Amino acid sequence: MELNRRDLLKKLSAGTAAAAAGGAVSVAALGGIAHAEEPAQAPAEAVGLLYDATRCIGCQSCVVACTKANGLEPDNRRDPLHQAPTDLNSRTKTIIKLYKPAKAGEEFSYVKQQCMHCVDPACVAACMFGGLKKDAKSGIVTWTGKYCVGCRYCEIACPYHVPKFRWEGFNPEIVKCELCKERLAKGQEPACTSVCPRKAVIFGPRKQLLDEAKSRIAANPGKYYQDRVFGEHEGGGTQVLYLAHVDFENLGLPALGDESVPQKYLKWQHRLYSYLIVPIGLYATLVGTISKNWKHHQEHAEIEEKNTGLRPQI
Amino acid sequence: MKTETWERDVPVFDVPIWTRPFIALCGLGALGMLLVAYREIVGLGPASGMNDAYAWGIWKTFNTMVLTGVGSGAFAVGIAAWIFKRNNLHVVMRTALLTSLLAYLFGLAMLGVDVGRPWNFYWIAFPWHWNLHSPLLEVAVCMSVYATIPLLLENVPAGLEYAFDQWPQYQPILKKVEKFLMAGYPWIVSLAYVLPAMHQSSLGALMLLGGTRVSPLWQTPFLPLLYVWAAAFLGFACVTSTILFSGIMWNRPFDLDVLNELNRITIWLIGAWLVFRTVDLTVRGQIVAAFHADIYAVLFWMEMILLAVSVWMLRDANANQNVRKMFIGQLVVAVAGMLYRFSPTTLAFQPKPGAFYFPSAIETLISLGFIAIAVAIFIFLAKILAILPAPMRLWNAMEARKARKASAQKVPARVGRGQLVTGD
Numbered sequence: 001m002e003l004n005r006r007d008l009l010k011k012l013s014a015g016t017a018a019a020a021a022g023g024a025v026s027v028a029a030l031g032g033i034a035h036a037e038e039p040a041q042a043p044a045e046a047v048g049l050l051y052d053a054t055r056c057i058g059c060q061s062c063v064v065a066c067t068k069a070n071g072l073e074p075d076n077r078r079d080p081l082h083q084a085p086t087d088l089n090s091r092t093k094t095i096i097k098l099y100k101p102a103k104a105g106e107e108f109s110y111v112k113q114q115c116m117h118c119v120d121p122a123c124v125a126a127c128m129f130g131g132l133k134k135d136a137k138s139g140i141v142t143w144t145g146k147y148c149v150g151c152r153y154c155e156i157a158c159p160y161h162v163p164k165f166r167w168e169g170f171n172p173e174i175v176k177c178e179l180c181k182e183r184l185a186k187g188q189e190p191a192c193t194s195v196c197p198r199k200a201v202i203f204g205p206r207k208q209l210l211d212e213a214k215s216r217i218a219a220n221p222g223k224y225y226q227d228r229v230f231g232e233h234e235g236g237g238t239q240v241l242y243l244a245h246v247d248f249e250n251l252g253l254p255a256l257g258d259e260s261v262p263q264k265y266l267k268w269q270h271r272l273y274s275y276l277i278v279p280i281g282l283y284a285t286l287v288g289t290i291s292k293n294w295k296h297h298q299e300h301a302e303i304e305e306k307n308t309g310l311r312p313q314i
Numbered sequence: 315m316k317t318e319t320w321e322r323d324v325p326v327f328d329v330p331i332w333t334r335p336f337i338a339l340c341g342l343g344a345l346g347m348l349l350v351a352y353r354e355i356v357g358l359g360p361a362s363g364m365n366d367a368y369a370w371g372i373w374k375t376f377n378t379m380v381l382t383g384v385g386s387g388a389f390a391v392g393i394a395a396w397i398f399k400r401n402n403l404h405v406v407m408r409t410a411l412l413t414s415l416l417a418y419l420f421g422l423a424m425l426g427v428d429v430g431r432p433w434n435f436y437w438i439a440f441p442w443h444w445n446l447h448s449p450l451l452e453v454a455v456c457m458s459v460y461a462t463i464p465l466l467l468e469n470v471p472a473g474l475e476y477a478f479d480q481w482p483q484y485q486p487i488l489k490k491v492e493k494f495l496m497a498g499y500p501w502i503v504s505l506a507y508v509l510p511a512m513h514q515s516s517l518g519a520l521m522l523l524g525g526t527r528v529s530p531l532w533q534t535p536f537l538p539l540l541y542v543w544a545a546a547f548l549g550f551a552c553v554t555s556t557i558l559f560s561g562i563m564w565n566r567p568f569d570l571d572v573l574n575e576l577n578r579i580t581i582w583l584i585g586a587w588l589v590f591r592t593v594d595l596t597v598r599g600q601i602v603a604a605f606h607a608d609i610y611a612v613l614f615w616m617e618m619i620l621l622a623v624s625v626w627m628l629r630d631a632n633a634n635q636n637v638r639k640m641f642i643g644q645l646v647v648a649v650a651g652m653l654y655r656f657s658p659t660t661l662a663f664q665p666k667p668g669a670f671y672f673p674s675a676i677e678t679l680i681s682l683g684f685i686a687i688a689v690a691i692f693i694f695l696a697k698i699l700a701i702l703p704a705p706m707r708l709w710n711a712m713e714a715r716k717a718r719k720a721s722a723q724k725v726p727a728r729v730g731r732g733q734l735v736t737g738d
Contacts, residue, residue, distance in 0.1 A: 089366060126523055128451040129437040131445065147437060150430020153450045155369035157523040161666060164366050165430065167359025170432035254526070262447065265522035268535065269449055272515075279508055286504035290396050294500040297404070304321065310709070311478070313323055313408070313700065314471040314499070 023282075039236060039263060040120035042206055043084045046139035047179065048231075048239030049193065050209040051113050052130050052216065053251065054223065057146055057201035058096050058110040062192035062201060066094045066114075069180055069191035088113055090166035093177040094192055095222055099250045111251040112201055114192070115177035115229065115241035120260035123154035123163055131174065132163070139206070139239050140179045148174055157260055159235060159254055206239050236260025317668030323408050323472075324704035326564050326697045335659060339690040346683010350427055350677050358430055361676045367682040368429075368660070368671030372643045372681050375659035377424035379517050381685070383545040385417020393577055396503055402572050405703040411469050411547065411552045411676065412701050416688040417552075424684050425454075449519035455469055457684075464506035470495060472699045514545040521658045529662035530600040537658070540591065544651050547583040551647040560702050567705055569634050577628045577640060580647060580668035584621050591618070592681045610662050613653070620650035626723035657659040658677040 064083060067074050074083040075091040085092040094114035101108060121141050123132045131148030134141050143163075150172055154163040166172045180190035186255040188194065203207070222229070223245060230248045231238035236255035242253060249255055258262070265296040272278050301312035353361035364371040387410035395403040424433050437443045438455060445451050472490070478488050497501075518541030521528050532538070556574045595601040604614050627643035630636075653661075660671070673681070678731050696702055 053439075063353070087366070105689070122523055125445075125447045126450060127445055128448050128454060129434070131434075132492070145431070146434060147443065149434045149437075150432070151428075151450060152369035153448070154428070154521075155366060159525055161367070165358075165369060165522055167357060167366075169357040170354060172357060195555055256525075261523060261525055265525060266447060266449070266519070269452075269516070269519050269522070269538070272449065273446060273452065279512055282511070283504055283508045286397070286507055290504050291500040293396055295398055297401075298496075310322070311475070313321075313475065314496070 008186060024080070040260065042119045042237060042239060042266050043135075043137055043139045046119075046206040047135055047184070047238050048117055048139070048200055048209055048241060049114075049179075049190070049203055050213055050232035050241045050243070051201045052202075052213075053111055053242065053246070055097070056110040056112065056199045057198055057200070058098060059197065061197065062112065062194040063094055063096055065191040065195040067092070067176075069183060072175075088162060088176075089164050090173070090175045092164075097252070099246060101246075102251075107246055109246045111242075111244070111252060112255075113160075113252065114240065115141060115179070115234075116160050116178060117177075117237060118260065119237035119239065120262055122157040122159060122261035125262035125266060126153040126157035128239075130151070135181075138179075138181075138184070140181055141176070142178045142181060143174050143176060150174075157261065158261045159256055160252075179182045205243075209241055213241055216243060233258045236263060246271065250293075288314060319691055320406055322704065322709050323405065323700040324464070324708045324712060325499075325700050326560070326702060327715060328568070329564060329697060331694060335489070336693055338688060339686040339693070342476050342679075343683050343690060346680045346686065349680045349683065352443050352676065353427065353680065361674065361680075362648055363672050363674040363677055365669075365671065367665040367669030368663070369613070369660060371671065371675045371677055373424050373428040373677065376426075376656060377681055378421040379520070379659055380655045381417050382421045383404070383514065383541070383548045384552045384652065385414040385551035386510060386514060386545035386549035387411075388414035388468065388549070389507060389514070389555050390546040392490070393507055393546075400575060400579070402575055405569070406553055406557060406572060406576070408469075408472050408699075408701045409547070409703070411465065412472070412692060412695060412699075413548075413556055414734050415461065415469050416455060416692055417463060418525035420684045420688045422457060422461060424681070427512065427680065428724065434701040448627055449516040452516040453513045454586065456516070458507045460506065460509035460513065462500045464509065467502050468506055472701060476699050477657055481664065481677050502582050510545070511542060514542045517655075518525070521663075524663060527663055527665050528658045529664070531595065531599070531603050532658035534594050534598060536565055536590075540594075541589075541655065543583070543587055543590070544573050544654050547580055547587065547647060548651040550583065551644045551651060554580065555641055555644040557646060557702060558607050558637055558644065560696065561637070561729075564710065566702065567712065568637050569703060569705070570637075572703065573637065573640055574635075577643070580644070581625050581628050584625050584647065587674050588618065588621060588625075600696050613661055616656070617650050620646055620653070620738060624650060635636045641690070649693070674733055 036185075051279045055062060060083075062086075064074075066072075067083065070093055072091050072093065075085040075089060076083055077255050078084045078086060085095055087131055094112060097111050097113060099109045101113060116135075116304060117140055119139070121132070121134055122132050124130075124141060127133075127146040127147075128149060128151065130144070131155055133145055150165070152165050152174075154174060155161075155165060163174050163176045165174060180188070180192075183190060193201050196202075200213075204212075210229060210232060217224050217229070225244050227250060228248075230242035230244070230253050231240060234253070236259060242248065242251070245249055302313075305312050349361070357707050358364060362373075388407075391403055391410040393402040395407060426435070429435070435454075440460065444455065474492050474495075476490055478485055507675050515538035516652060518538035521533070522535075522537055524533070526533070554573065558568070558573070560566065592601070595604065624643050624646040627639060627646060629638035631643050657663075
């Protein structure tokens with residue numbers, strides 16, 4: 001098998017050109033995509049909750065009302081007489097917890113937990129087929145069974161530990177607060193806000209709730225922790241907002257920074273897969289290189305077959 | 315100069331299929347499958363140790379996320395052979411391809427057992443339902459496509475060769491099939507490197523969303539890159555140790571040139587990895603976390619020291635041409651690499667204070683069951699297909715044995731069947 005120089009150059013240049021073009025496209029794409037990212041904004045008509053820990057008396061009316069409104073079985077596994085869950089779980093979409101300070105004399109606080117309905121939710125970013133989706137209008141994060149494969153990646157991704165899995169039985173579900181969307185559709189407010197005797201948790205459009213929270217801070221300087229509304233910017237913003245007189249971290253609200261979890265951690269993932277330009281560029285590069293080596297390998301195999309009489313192995 | 319030509323894979327002949335270890339593997343596999351049925355009925359909670367804090371257990375974090383890394387031989391060795399023209403590595407490609415195929419198929423099957431609502435997986439066939447932002451979607455799509463298309467096709471030639479030999483009457487058709495396959499082979503092979511690069515990195519990206527719950531010793535923006543990198547040396551470790559272990563077990567000769575090459579590449583991959591990992595930790599300012607008195611620091615040093623030791627062992631083994639040392643060295647690589655891939659998902663993953671996970675007995679047996687079946691299939695196929703590399707004289711010995719058998723069949727043999735079998 002003779003290969004003259006011109007042929008060799010031709011072959012080389014075809015493969016090399018494909019390879020180089022693929023590489024160039026990939027790099028260009030990465031550079032271009034890197035500029036096209038804007039942080040997500042809450043929908044204009046986003047609704048949510050405002051929970052004020054200074055008003056909450058820990059009566060747990062909201063917990064009971066939530067269970068009833070959502071048709072859940074009261075979680076009395078710990079105490080047969082009372083509905084006394086220890087955490088959010090497959091029977092509990094909201095819970096009141098107590099923060100007891102380690103040192104005597106410091107202030108205690110209740111805290112209500114439920115889905116935060118993030119502006120840019122990590123669970124939705126994690127979800128494979130859109131089982132968890134953020135409603136474009138209300139911004140409520142909802143779960144649809146027929147798109148859920150039960151992979152529980154939402155549980156890994158959620159920085160607030162909200163989505164819970166029903167671990168029993170052959171047809172499990174993801175259970176989380178959906179802001180009583182059925183009640184909202186009927187013109188009612190969510191179960192938890194409807195029963196709160198101290199109006200510690202109230203329902204409304206996010207913008208309005210944010211104004212309300214800020215006016216409470218303005219009216220009571222020094223009352224609220226850092227004069228800050230948790231959820232305005234934290235983790236890219238949430239539709240459930242918190243006011244408290246103690247450190248938010250003590251209430252299980254982590255210090256996330258202003259970037260949302262998907263924005264912070266999946267930036268490069270998005271860039272790499274945007275329009276599949278990078279993978280396709282890489283593929284072109286490899287086909288170019290390997291085709292060249294493949295030809296050489298086949299020629300070699302033919303010679304071997306002639307010499308040994310054995311069929312070449314691939 | 316070498317006296318033997320090694321460009322050949324040869325079945326493990328002269329060894330019965332049904333040996334005691336093989337039966338034990340099948341038994342373990344059968345038990346695992348029975349327990350899978352139990353899991354499907356009672357649900358994930360009663361069958362496993364998983365809970366809402368540790369929502370992922372060993373099925374996903376070990377069988378899928380770690381073992382597909384081990385099954386990256388086809389990817390790693392293939393790149394060395396086809397792109398970097400390490401031509402002497404072509405002879406170990408079939409071992410790489412089969413171990414990879416089995417690791418992936420059983421990793422995917424395990425994923426099917428792990429998810430709570432597997433019947434909804436059919437949405438994977440509808441790309442407009444894909445959430446392209448989800449690293450898990452990327453993993454699920456890429457892995458299924460990789461295992462069922464390019465990786466499977468790459469494994470076809472070994473099967474064709476068997477059919478060619480077994481059923482001579484179909485040779486013209488088989489030749490056509492082979493020609494067709496060979497025409498598209500560079501395209502298939504290229505796909506077989508792009509897809510694993512994608513999903514092996516996405517496996518790392520999975521834990522990015524874990525955020526601060528993953529110990530800073532592992533949580534880095536380079537997690538995807540480090541996962542592919544670990545897959546690369548794990549792949550080399552798997553292929554090399556499989557060849558070494560099979561050779562020791564079935565008493566087959568070794569090609570030291572090829573083994574040295576495999577070890578050498580493994581050494582370089584690990585050496586560069588150790589440097590990169592240290593630089594990454596230092597630049598992120600998290601190197602101090604390695605000196606905290608906690609379990610994470612212990613895990614980190616175990617991983618780093620084991621990898622460093624493996625480099626030393628493999629260098630020593632290569633210098634002394636000692637195959638047993640090579641095997642132990644590669645085993646250390648595998649253990650350390652698996653530890654790296656497992657840590658951020660489980661051991662160095664602290665969802666919240668007081669959270670605890672330990673796999674239940676049923677969970678562990680199902681996990682082992684799947685591994686046992688994969689190993690059993692490998693052993694079975696290594697005995698009938700030309701998978702493992704061997705010198706030319708072994709191929710000739712096999713052909714001679716076949717010819718003897720054929721002539722013995724014409725005249726009824728006086729000896730009993732058992733006497734034809736030699737060695738175990």
